[in-house]
Amino acid sequence: MSTKNTDKSAEKDPADWVTGDEPMTGPQESYLNTLAQEAGTEVPDDLTKAEASEKIEELQEETGRGKPKKAAASRKKKAS
Structure with a gap:
């Protein structure tokens, strides 16, 4: 029996990407x-795939994008 691992820590580090x-x-x-x-903020135009991925993660945390908002999810449940 196999289960899908959805743990983010299992993802490959961008620094280890073959095409990074x-x-x-x-x-x-x-x-x-x-x-x-x-x-x-501004970002350089000449980033590599790995650098861009890391910068995206950094800016997602800073802006709150790409992450579910607990308050919004909570409101949706209450509305149901």
Whole structure:
């Protein structure tokens, strides 16, 4: 019997990615620019995939994006 591991700690560290030193992807750049704008900061255009991933995680924590908001989830349950 196999179970799917949803533990974030099981994900591969961007520093260990085989393609981590390649330039960031278009979607990474677009999302990173959105997050940077919300955070009131700027990011370099020449990040690698791994660097962009790490910066995205950092800015998600700073802006609250990409994480479920407990208050919003709580309101949805009460409305049901």
